[in-house]
Amino acid sequence: MLRGRRWRPVSQGLYEDAGLDPDERRRLAALAKVLPANAAWSHLTGARLLQMWLPHLPASVPATATIQPGQTRPEREGLYVARSRARCFAPLDVDGLPVVPPPLLLGQLAEDLSLLDLVVAVDAALHLRWCTAEDIVDAVLPGQRGARNLLAAAALADGRSESPWETLLRLFHSWCGFTVEPQHSVRDSDGDTVARADLWIVGTRRLAEYDGADHRDRDRHRADLARDKTLARLGLERYGYTADEIVRRPTRVLRDAEEALGLAHEPRRLSRWLVEHRRSSLSGEGRLQLAHRLRRFDNCRSAPSRVRGSG
Numbered sequence: 345m346l347r348g349r350r351w352r353p354v355s356q357g358l359y360e361d362a363g364l365d366p367d368e369r370r371r372l373a374a375l376a377k378v379l380p381a382n383a384a385w386s387h388l389t390g391a392r393l394l395q396m397w398l399p400h401l402p403a404s405v406p407a408t409a410t411i412q413p414g415q416t417r418p419e420r421e422g423l424y425v426a427r428s429r430a431r432c433f434a435p436l437d438v439d440g441l442p443v444v445p446p447p448l449l450l451g452q453l454a455e456d457l458s459l460l461d462l463v464v465a466v467d468a469a470l471h472l473r474w475c476t477a478e479d480i481v482d483a484v485l486p487g488q489r490g491a492r493n494l495l496a497a498a499a500l501a502d503g504r505s506e507s508p509w510e511t512l513l514r515l516f517h518s519w520c521g522f523t524v525e526p527q528h529s530v531r532d533s534d535g536d537t538v539a540r541a542d543l544w545i546v547g548t549r550r551l552a553e554y555d556g557a558d559h560r561d562r563d564r565h566r567a568d569l570a571r572d573k574t575l576a577r578l579g580l581e582r583y584g585y586t587a588d589e590i591v592r593r594p595t596r597v598l599r600d601a602e603e604a605l606g607l608a609h610e611p612r613r614l615s616r617w618l619v620e621h622r623r624s625s626l627s628g629e630g631r632l633q634l635a636h637r638l639r640r641f642d643n644c645r646s647a648p649s650r651v652r653g654s655g
Contacts (some may be wrong), residue, residue, distance in 0.1 A: 353500075360631065361480065368392075369439070369552045371407070371443065372389070372393075372407060372441055373440070373441065374411075374498065374647065375407055375420065375422075375423055376409075376441070376442070378418045378420055378423075379409055379411065379418060379425070380411055380412075380415040380416060381416075382411070382412055382415075382435060382442075383409050383410065383412075383415070383425075383434070383435075383442065384409060384410055384433070384435035384442040384443050384444045385407070385408070385409050385410075385441060385442065385443050385444065386408055386409055386410035386426065386443070386448075386449055387408040387410075387424075387426070387446040387449070387452045387453065387456075387641075388401060388405060388411070388453070388456075388638075389407045389408045389447045389630060390408070390443040390444050390452075391449060391453060391465060392473070393438050393439075393443050394440055394443060394446060394449070394469070394474055395468070395470040395472065396469055396472075397464045397465060397467070397468040397508035397511070398461075398464075398465060398466045398557060399457070399461045399624070399625030399631075399634065400625060400631070401634075401638070402612040402635050402638060404642065405638050405641055406421050406423055406424045406641055406642075407424070408423075408424045408426065408427050408641060409423075409426070409524070409633060410425070410426050410427070410428050410444050410452075411425055411426070411427055411428065412428060412433075413428065413429075415425055415427070416485070416490070424641045425609050428444075429485055429488070432483065433445055433448060441501075445454075445475075445483075446469050446474035446479075447475045447479045447480045447482070447483035448483055450462075450465065450466055450469060450475075450480055450494060450497075450583030451480075451483060451484065451485075451488060451491070451494055452565060453465055454489075454491070454493045454494035454497065455489050455490040455510040455637075456481060456490075456494075456637045456638060457489075457626075457634070458620070458623040458625070458630060458633075458634070459493055459496055459497060459500075459514065459620055459623070459632075460620045460621065460623065461513070461624050461625050462493060462494070462497040462626035462628070463496070463497045463500045463501055463511060463515060464508045464511045464512065465497075466480065466497045466498060466500075466501040467501050467502060467503060467508075467511045468500070468508070470501055470503025471503045471505060471506060473503075475476040477498045477499075477501055477503075480494065480498045481495065482483060482499055490642045500515065500518075502514065502526055504526040504527040505526055505527075507529070508541075509554040509556065509587055510526065510542050510543070510554050512554075512590055513542065513543055513552060513553075513554050513585060513590060514526055514543055515617070515620075516590060516594065516597060516617050517543065517545065517552065517601060519616040519617045519620065520598055520601065520613040520614060520616075520617060521613055522545055522546075522601050522605070523545075523546040523547070524543050524544060524545055524546060524552075525542055525543070525544045525546055526542065527540055527541070527542070528540065528541045528543065528544035528551065530551075530575065530578065530580065532578065533565075537555055538574055538578075539571055539574060539575060541553060541555055541582070543652060544604065545601055545604055547605060548589065548603070548605055549578055549579055549580050549581055549606035550580075550581050550583060550600075550601070551575065551581065551582045551583070552583050552597075552601070553582060553583070553584050553585070554584070554586075554587075554590075555584035555585060555586055556586075556587075566598070581604070583598060583600055586625065588627075591621070594614055594617060594618070594621075595614065596609070597628045598611075598613055598614055
Protein backbone atom coordinates (compact mmCIF):
# COMPACT_ATOMS: atom_id res chain seq x y z
CA MET A 345 0.00 0.00 0.00
CA LEU A 346 2.82 2.40 0.89
CA ARG A 347 4.48 1.85 -2.50
CA GLY A 348 1.47 3.38 -4.22
CA ARG A 349 0.95 7.01 -5.09
CA ARG A 350 -1.39 7.74 -2.22
CA TRP A 351 1.33 8.07 0.41
CA ARG A 352 4.39 10.31 0.50
CA PRO A 353 7.34 9.54 2.80
CA VAL A 354 8.13 12.11 5.49
CA SER A 355 10.97 10.16 7.05
CA GLN A 356 11.80 6.55 7.85
CA GLY A 357 8.56 4.84 8.91
CA LEU A 358 6.52 8.06 8.54
CA TYR A 359 4.16 8.79 5.63
CA GLU A 360 1.52 11.36 4.81
CA ASP A 361 -1.31 11.62 2.33
CA ALA A 362 0.25 12.58 -1.02
CA GLY A 363 -2.89 14.53 -1.89
CA LEU A 364 -2.07 17.14 0.76
CA ASP A 365 0.08 20.14 -0.07
CA PRO A 366 3.51 19.99 1.65
CA ASP A 367 3.30 21.73 5.02
CA GLU A 368 6.21 22.35 7.39
CA ARG A 369 4.13 22.25 10.57
CA ARG A 370 2.44 18.99 9.59
CA ARG A 371 5.84 17.48 8.80
CA LEU A 372 7.17 18.52 12.20
CA ALA A 373 4.06 17.09 13.91
CA ALA A 374 4.74 13.78 12.13
CA LEU A 375 8.43 13.77 13.09
CA ALA A 376 7.48 14.56 16.69
CA LYS A 377 5.95 11.08 16.91
CA VAL A 378 9.46 9.55 17.01
CA LEU A 379 10.78 12.01 19.62
CA PRO A 380 10.81 11.25 23.35
CA ALA A 381 8.56 13.07 25.81
CA ASN A 382 9.54 16.68 26.58
CA ALA A 383 11.57 16.97 23.37
CA ALA A 384 11.21 20.33 21.65
CA TRP A 385 11.99 21.90 18.30
CA SER A 386 15.14 23.96 18.57
CA HIS A 387 17.91 25.81 16.79
CA LEU A 388 16.79 27.21 13.40
CA THR A 389 13.65 25.04 13.31
CA GLY A 390 12.41 26.45 16.61
CA ALA A 391 13.37 29.98 15.58
CA ARG A 392 11.23 29.71 12.44
CA LEU A 393 8.28 28.50 14.51
CA LEU A 394 8.72 31.52 16.78
CA GLN A 395 8.81 33.75 13.67
CA MET A 396 12.21 35.17 14.52
CA TRP A 397 13.93 37.17 11.79
CA LEU A 398 16.51 34.84 10.25
CA PRO A 399 18.91 35.00 7.31
CA HIS A 400 18.19 33.09 4.12
CA LEU A 401 19.14 29.49 4.91
CA PRO A 402 20.22 26.54 2.75
CA ALA A 403 17.29 24.26 1.87
CA SER A 404 19.23 21.24 3.12
CA VAL A 405 19.19 22.21 6.82
CA PRO A 406 17.24 19.43 8.60
CA ALA A 407 14.57 19.79 11.25
CA THR A 408 16.34 20.11 14.59
CA ALA A 409 15.07 19.07 18.01
CA THR A 410 16.57 19.04 21.50
CA ILE A 411 15.99 16.33 24.10
CA GLN A 412 16.70 16.12 27.82
CA PRO A 413 19.91 14.51 29.15
CA GLY A 414 19.60 10.73 29.39
CA GLN A 415 16.82 10.39 26.83
CA THR A 416 17.20 8.08 23.85
CA ARG A 417 17.95 9.92 20.66
CA PRO A 418 16.02 8.73 17.59
CA GLU A 419 17.70 8.59 14.18
CA ARG A 420 15.79 9.65 11.09
CA GLU A 421 16.71 11.20 7.76
CA GLY A 422 15.93 14.90 7.79
CA LEU A 423 16.00 15.06 11.59
CA TYR A 424 18.88 16.21 13.81
CA VAL A 425 18.52 15.61 17.55
CA ALA A 426 20.77 17.27 20.13
CA ARG A 427 20.93 16.74 23.88
CA SER A 428 20.52 19.73 26.16
CA ARG A 429 23.13 20.72 28.70
CA ALA A 430 20.38 22.21 30.83
CA ARG A 431 19.11 19.70 33.38
CA CYS A 432 15.57 20.29 32.29
CA PHE A 433 13.44 22.85 30.46
CA ALA A 434 9.73 23.31 29.94
CA PRO A 435 8.95 23.44 26.20
CA LEU A 436 6.94 26.36 24.91
CA ASP A 437 3.73 25.38 23.10
CA VAL A 438 3.51 27.15 19.73
CA ASP A 439 0.29 26.19 17.96
CA GLY A 440 0.55 22.65 19.26
CA LEU A 441 4.28 22.22 18.56
CA PRO A 442 6.79 22.17 21.45
CA VAL A 443 9.64 24.67 21.13
CA VAL A 444 12.74 25.20 23.27
CA PRO A 445 12.32 28.30 25.50
CA PRO A 446 13.45 31.39 23.56
CA PRO A 447 16.43 32.35 25.81
CA LEU A 448 17.89 28.85 25.39
CA LEU A 449 17.06 28.78 21.69
CA LEU A 450 18.93 32.05 21.09
CA GLY A 451 21.93 30.47 22.78
CA GLN A 452 21.72 27.67 20.21
CA LEU A 453 21.57 30.18 17.35
CA ALA A 454 24.66 31.91 18.76
CA GLU A 455 26.67 28.80 17.92
CA ASP A 456 26.22 29.36 14.18
CA LEU A 457 24.98 32.87 13.34
CA SER A 458 27.27 35.86 12.90
CA LEU A 459 26.92 38.72 15.37
CA LEU A 460 24.95 40.85 12.89
CA ASP A 461 22.50 38.03 12.07
CA LEU A 462 22.18 37.12 15.74
CA VAL A 463 21.29 40.69 16.80
CA VAL A 464 18.50 40.63 14.21
CA ALA A 465 17.15 37.37 15.71
CA VAL A 466 17.41 38.72 19.26
CA ASP A 467 15.62 41.93 18.24
CA ALA A 468 12.79 39.80 16.85
CA ALA A 469 12.53 37.83 20.11
CA LEU A 470 12.39 41.06 22.12
CA HIS A 471 9.93 42.72 19.74
CA LEU A 472 7.62 39.68 19.82
CA ARG A 473 7.97 39.59 23.64
CA TRP A 474 9.24 36.03 23.74
CA CYS A 475 11.81 37.10 26.34
CA THR A 476 13.88 40.02 27.64
CA ALA A 477 17.58 40.74 27.26
CA GLU A 478 17.94 39.88 30.96
CA ASP A 479 16.33 36.47 30.35
CA ILE A 480 18.90 35.76 27.64
CA VAL A 481 21.85 36.68 29.85
CA ASP A 482 20.49 34.69 32.81
CA ALA A 483 20.15 31.57 30.65
CA VAL A 484 23.83 31.44 29.65
CA LEU A 485 25.55 28.29 30.96
CA PRO A 486 29.19 28.02 32.08
CA GLY A 487 31.42 27.14 29.15
CA GLN A 488 28.55 27.51 26.69
CA ARG A 489 29.60 27.50 23.07
CA GLY A 490 28.81 30.85 21.45
CA ALA A 491 28.29 32.57 24.82
CA ARG A 492 30.47 35.54 23.93
CA ASN A 493 28.55 36.03 20.68
CA LEU A 494 25.23 35.78 22.52
CA LEU A 495 26.16 38.26 25.26
CA ALA A 496 27.41 40.74 22.67
CA ALA A 497 24.16 40.40 20.72
CA ALA A 498 22.03 40.85 23.84
CA ALA A 499 23.93 44.06 24.66
CA LEU A 500 23.36 45.40 21.12
CA ALA A 501 19.70 44.37 20.84
CA ASP A 502 16.75 46.75 20.98
CA GLY A 503 13.21 45.41 20.99
CA ARG A 504 11.82 48.58 19.47
CA SER A 505 12.83 47.45 15.97
CA GLU A 506 9.80 46.33 13.97
CA SER A 507 11.59 44.62 11.10
CA PRO A 508 15.01 43.09 10.41
CA TRP A 509 16.02 45.98 8.16
CA GLU A 510 15.20 48.50 10.86
CA THR A 511 17.63 46.62 13.09
CA LEU A 512 20.29 46.70 10.38
CA LEU A 513 19.81 50.43 9.77
CA ARG A 514 20.10 51.06 13.52
CA LEU A 515 23.27 48.98 13.84
CA PHE A 516 24.78 50.70 10.81
CA HIS A 517 24.42 54.15 12.37
CA SER A 518 25.48 52.99 15.83
CA TRP A 519 28.61 51.26 14.55
CA CYS A 520 29.48 54.38 12.57
CA GLY A 521 29.51 56.25 15.89
CA PHE A 522 26.16 58.06 15.71
CA THR A 523 23.62 58.20 18.53
CA VAL A 524 20.18 57.16 17.30
CA GLU A 525 16.73 56.63 18.76
CA PRO A 526 14.53 53.87 17.27
CA GLN A 527 10.78 54.40 16.86
CA HIS A 528 11.08 58.11 17.57
CA SER A 529 7.78 59.88 18.29
CA VAL A 530 7.34 63.12 16.37
CA ARG A 531 5.17 65.68 18.15
CA ASP A 532 3.59 68.92 16.93
CA SER A 533 3.58 72.27 18.74
CA ASP A 534 0.70 71.08 20.93
CA GLY A 535 2.66 68.04 22.05
CA ASP A 536 0.49 65.60 20.10
CA THR A 537 2.18 62.66 18.36
CA VAL A 538 1.75 63.07 14.61
CA ALA A 539 4.19 60.43 13.35
CA ARG A 540 6.62 57.75 14.43
CA ALA A 541 9.97 57.34 12.68
CA ASP A 542 12.11 54.22 12.37
CA LEU A 543 15.23 56.08 13.46
CA TRP A 544 16.09 59.58 14.63
CA ILE A 545 19.72 60.68 14.39
CA VAL A 546 20.02 62.44 17.74
CA GLY A 547 21.11 66.05 17.51
CA THR A 548 19.70 66.54 14.01
CA ARG A 549 16.41 67.08 12.21
CA ARG A 550 17.04 63.89 10.22
CA LEU A 551 14.83 60.79 10.32
CA ALA A 552 16.31 57.68 8.69
CA GLU A 553 13.87 54.93 7.70
CA TYR A 554 13.80 51.64 5.86
CA ASP A 555 11.59 51.65 2.76
CA GLY A 556 10.52 48.11 1.88
CA ALA A 557 8.39 46.85 -0.98
CA ASP A 558 5.19 47.65 0.94
CA HIS A 559 5.90 51.36 0.43
CA ARG A 560 5.15 50.88 -3.29
CA ASP A 561 1.55 49.98 -2.53
CA ARG A 562 -0.73 52.77 -3.81
CA ASP A 563 -2.52 53.42 -0.52
CA ARG A 564 0.71 53.21 1.45
CA HIS A 565 2.40 55.58 -0.99
CA ARG A 566 -0.44 58.10 -0.58
CA ALA A 567 -0.13 57.89 3.20
CA ASP A 568 3.66 58.28 2.98
CA LEU A 569 3.31 61.47 0.95
CA ALA A 570 0.90 62.98 3.49
CA ARG A 571 3.21 61.98 6.32
CA ASP A 572 6.26 63.47 4.57
CA LYS A 573 4.44 66.81 4.23
CA THR A 574 3.61 66.76 7.95
CA LEU A 575 7.27 66.13 8.80
CA ALA A 576 8.44 68.87 6.43
CA ARG A 577 6.08 71.38 8.05
CA LEU A 578 7.77 70.57 11.37
CA GLY A 579 11.20 71.17 9.85
CA LEU A 580 12.16 67.47 9.75
CA GLU A 581 13.90 65.62 6.92
CA ARG A 582 12.95 62.03 6.15
CA TYR A 583 15.52 59.91 4.32
CA GLY A 584 14.18 56.53 3.24
CA TYR A 585 16.68 53.76 2.44
CA THR A 586 16.20 50.52 0.55
CA ALA A 587 17.93 47.24 1.38
CA ASP A 588 20.18 47.69 -1.64
CA GLU A 589 21.40 51.06 -0.39
CA ILE A 590 22.14 49.75 3.09
CA VAL A 591 24.06 46.74 1.79
CA ARG A 592 25.69 48.00 -1.41
CA ARG A 593 26.06 51.76 -0.89
CA PRO A 594 27.01 52.22 2.77
CA THR A 595 29.25 55.19 2.00
CA ARG A 596 26.26 57.17 0.75
CA VAL A 597 24.26 56.36 3.89
CA LEU A 598 27.25 57.38 6.00
CA ARG A 599 27.68 60.69 4.18
CA ASP A 600 24.00 61.48 4.65
CA ALA A 601 24.36 61.10 8.43
CA GLU A 602 27.60 63.07 8.50
CA GLU A 603 25.99 65.93 6.56
CA ALA A 604 23.02 65.95 8.94
CA LEU A 605 25.43 66.36 11.86
CA GLY A 606 27.65 68.88 10.07
CA LEU A 607 30.64 66.52 10.12
CA ALA A 608 33.40 66.11 7.56
CA HIS A 609 33.41 62.82 5.71
CA GLU A 610 35.49 60.18 7.48
CA PRO A 611 35.53 56.77 5.70
CA ARG A 612 37.00 55.05 8.79
CA ARG A 613 33.63 55.36 10.49
CA LEU A 614 32.50 52.44 8.30
CA SER A 615 35.16 50.04 9.60
CA ARG A 616 33.07 48.18 12.19
CA TRP A 617 30.06 47.89 9.90
CA LEU A 618 32.15 46.55 7.01
CA VAL A 619 33.75 43.90 9.22
CA GLU A 620 30.44 42.68 10.63
CA HIS A 621 28.74 42.93 7.23
CA ARG A 622 31.41 40.70 5.66
CA ARG A 623 30.92 38.08 8.39
CA SER A 624 27.13 38.11 8.05
CA SER A 625 24.63 36.60 5.61
CA LEU A 626 24.43 40.00 3.89
CA SER A 627 27.65 39.16 2.03
CA GLY A 628 28.46 36.24 -0.24
CA GLU A 629 31.43 35.37 1.95
CA GLY A 630 29.26 35.38 5.06
CA ARG A 631 26.62 33.14 3.44
CA LEU A 632 29.30 30.61 2.51
CA GLN A 633 30.66 30.64 6.06
CA LEU A 634 27.17 30.14 7.49
CA ALA A 635 26.48 27.24 5.10
CA HIS A 636 29.79 25.68 6.19
CA ARG A 637 28.89 25.97 9.89
CA LEU A 638 25.45 24.48 9.28
CA ARG A 639 26.99 21.37 7.72
CA ARG A 640 27.31 19.98 11.23
CA PHE A 641 23.58 19.22 10.96
CA ASP A 642 23.93 17.36 7.67
CA ASN A 643 24.65 13.89 9.08
CA CYS A 644 21.19 13.48 10.60
CA ARG A 645 21.52 9.78 11.44
CA SER A 646 24.69 10.09 13.48
CA ALA A 647 24.41 13.22 15.59
CA PRO A 648 27.06 13.56 18.33
CA SER A 649 26.11 12.31 21.76
CA ARG A 650 26.17 15.81 23.10
CA VAL A 651 26.20 19.21 21.44
CA ARG A 652 28.37 21.32 23.71
CA GLY A 653 26.59 24.48 24.78
CA SER A 654 23.20 23.65 23.30
CA GLY A 655 20.36 24.97 25.40
